[in-house]
Amino acid sequence: MATLTQPQSAEQLAAVCKTIRRHIINMVGAAKSGHPGGSLSAVELLVSLYFGGQLKHDPKNPEWKDRDRFILSKGHACPVLYAVMAEAGYCPVDKLNTLRQLGSIYQGHPDRRFLPSLEASTGSLGQGLSVALGMGFAARLDKSPSRAYVVLGDGEIQEGQIWEAAMFGAYHKLDNVCAIVDYNKIQLDGWVKDIMGLEPLGDKWRAFGWHVVEFDGHDLAKVDAAFNEARNTKGKPTCLLAHTVKGKGVSFMENNPKWHGVAPNADEIAAALKELA
Amino acid sequence: MTQTKFELKMGGATRAAFGKALVELGRENSNVVVCDADLSKSTNTAGFAKEFPERFFSCGIAEANMVAIGAGLASAGKVAFVSSFSCFVLNKGFEQLRVTAAYPQVPIKVVGTHSGISIGEDGPSQMSIEDIALACSLPGFAVIDPADEVSMKSLVKSAAALPGSVFIRAGRANAPVIYGAEHTFEIGKAIGLTAGNDLTIIAHGLLVAEALRTSMALGAEGVGVRVIDMHTIKPLDEAAIAKAARETGAILVAEEHLVDGGLGVRVAQSVTKSHPCLMDYVGIQNTYAESGSPEAVLDKYGLVARDVTAAARRLLARKRG
Structure with a gap:
């Protein structure tokens, strides 16, 4: 499943998405804790990056200076990142089920001390966009083609630092940075609209000076097109508002706030895997 | 030096x-x-x-x-x-x-x-x-x-x-200015500025100069004060602290910081592991300061040589028993 030079076909990408979803269910199930809902909603976004040719990276050379950077700012969704990185060849697939165990490289939130190919340690919300902008600035100074991608949670962007970073990115015209909001409409306590509504969200990012693309975050062709549009947008950074479904792919988890941070039991694992067969 | x-x-x-x-x-x-x-x-x-x-x-x-x-x-x-x-x-x-x-x-x-x-x-x-x-x-x-x-x-x-x-x-x-232009500094290595075996004053930042003033004032009375510039608060030069504790038996820490959580606490922690000795602390006491000229504020909140000298005298009295 090489990535750098061989973008996968649509059918292959859809199959990878299913594999990733099965890993997520198995990992969180084995750990008996974790965050399945927000991991499942971001699958197509990460698969398009890592397997669809969007992210310029080389698992055999994770230190490659001109690689694109990826930061999962909503660090609690690390099961999707670990599964994608493992399938891409950064780390072992057969250890995914050690998620959250003492000494595991798959820590409860991304921890680059344990998994050095991670670009950032995250988990405290609101900080990944700033780090990505710093990386984007370094790339500009180095005249490197490297781009920085950062996936944000919708609840996460209630953090004030996100908007400090949004101002910074637009003011400095960091068009090599792409923020992706996994807009699944649910946060821990319930629906985003009932806790601290974000709408009109596209207008907010536009008002901050970002190019905005809104699309169905589960439609791989649209995800691919959005990343292309981001790359081709010059003079300003791009924010992709990916409309997604929390728990996507497992019927009983979809659009149910319960599955933000609860692990499936044995019966639920079996039922989920059947749907993802 | x-x-x-x-x-x-x-x-x-x-x-x-x-x-x-x-x-x-x-x-x-x-x-x-x-x-x-x-x-x-x-x-x-x-x-x-x-x-x-x-x-x-x-x-x-x-x-x-x-x-x-x-x-x-x-x-x-x-x-x-x-x-x-x-x-x-x-x-x-x-x-x-x-x-x-x-x-x-x-x-x-x-x-x-x-x-x-x-x-x-x-x-x-x-x-x-x-x-x-x-x-x-x-x-x-x-x-x-x-x-x-x-x-x-x-x-x-x-x-x-x-x-x-x-x-x-x-x-x-x-x-x-304390140092000549040629002086060298190493992160984590304290600098002994004066010699003396009656009392040690360990300070950082602005209070180093105040400690030197105290050393000169007490020196005129025949009291030997060892002043240490602890420019690196972490990692701490524990060898210099242990030596001072052993050789002078009394350490006063002076700093422009809350006494809570400052260098004083770190020095005390260090001597309890090496050579427990008498200690006292000059710093900001459980309060916020106020507006005023720097000199007036430092004076009011007890961070000038007068305060360091008074604390040093109290510590020397305790040492003599």
């Missing part, structure tokens, strides 16, 4: 020395970058910004974002300095220092200026009296408070070369 007489001629502020060191670093190393939060004229990063505009990042009044931007630059291989007033970068950026720098072991160079209460007129909202405590609580960080412009310039350069993260504390007010 132990000696008995110090002229303590007034020099520049340590923040100005920081600014000069940054410009020199910028010339020596094209990898050095600087972030500032709308205070570059005050922090003195403006000189760097003028000479290297492409390597200077104006972050606006948004310290949390600035710290994480710095961490991103450092992650990508830059020697990243982030600077603001000490109280703003440490308090508003603390969570970011913790999560984007300390915990992932990303080396960032944080310089907080206008520290302590000697900022004076601007008052407590701009004063930083807890920055040492906060910075020392970040695993892996070195914490440095140079006493004068000579040591500041040298230690900023050492900090840039250090593989890890650093917090450097700088002052707004002019500071007396």
Whole structure:
């Protein structure tokens, strides 16, 4: 499943998405804790990056200076990142089920001390966009083609630092940075609209000076097109508002706030895997 | 360099020395970058910004974002300095220092200026009296408070070369010059300024000069005071502390910081492991200060030589029993 030079076909990408979803269910199930809902909603976004040719990276050379950077700012969704990185060849697939165990490289939130190919340690919300902008600035100074991608949670962007970073990115015209909001409409306590509504969200990012693309975050062709549009947008950074479904792919988890941070039991694992067969 | 007489001629502020060191670093190393939060004229990063505009990042009044931007630059291989007033970068950026720098072991160079209460007129909202405590609580960080412009310039350069993260504390007010231009400094290595076996005064920053004044005053009475400039508060020079405890039996710590969580606490912790001895502390006592000239504020809150000398006399009396 090489990535750098061989973008996968649509059918292959859809199959990878299913594999990733099965890993997520198995990992969180084995750990008996974790965050399945927000991991499942971001699958197509990460698969398009890592397997669809969007992210310029080389698992055999994770230190490659001109690689694109990826930061999962909503660090609690690390099961999707670990599964994608493992399938891409950064780390072992057969250890995914050690998620959250003492000494595991798959820590409860991304921890680059344990998994050095991670670009950032995250988990405290609101900080990944700033780090990505710093990386984007370094790339500009180095005249490197490297781009920085950062996936944000919708609840996460209630953090004030996100908007400090949004101002910074637009003011400095960091068009090599792409923020992706996994807009699944649910946060821990319930629906985003009932806790601290974000709408009109596209207008907010536009008002901050970002190019905005809104699309169905589960439609791989649209995800691919959005990343292309981001790359081709010059003079300003791009924010992709990916409309997604929390728990996507497992019927009983979809659009149910319960599955933000609860692990499936044995019966639920079996039922989920059947749907993802 | 132990000696008995110090002229303590007034020099520049340590923040100005920081600014000069940054410009020199910028010339020596094209990898050095600087972030500032709308205070570059005050922090003195403006000189760097003028000479290297492409390597200077104006972050606006948004310290949390600035710290994480710095961490991103450092992650990508830059020697990243982030600077603001000490109280703003440490308090508003603390969570970011913790999560984007300390915990992932990303080396960032944080310089907080206008520290302590000697900022004076601007008052407590701009004063930083807890920055040492906060910075020392970040695993892996070195914490440095140079006493004068000579040591500041040298230690900023050492900090840039250090593989890890650093917090450097700088002052707004002019500071007396203690060191000759040729003096060398090493992060983590305390400097014994005077010899003496009756009492040790360990100080950092502005209080080093006050400790020297006390040493000279008591020396005239035949009391031997050993003054140690503990410019690096973390990692602590525990060998120098143990030696002072053994040889003088009494240690007074003087600092422009809350007594809670400052150098005094760290020295006390150290001597309990090596050679417990009599101790006392000169610092800010469980309060915030107020507006006034730097001299008046330092005087009112007990941070001048008079206070150090009085505390030293009390400690000497305890020692004599």
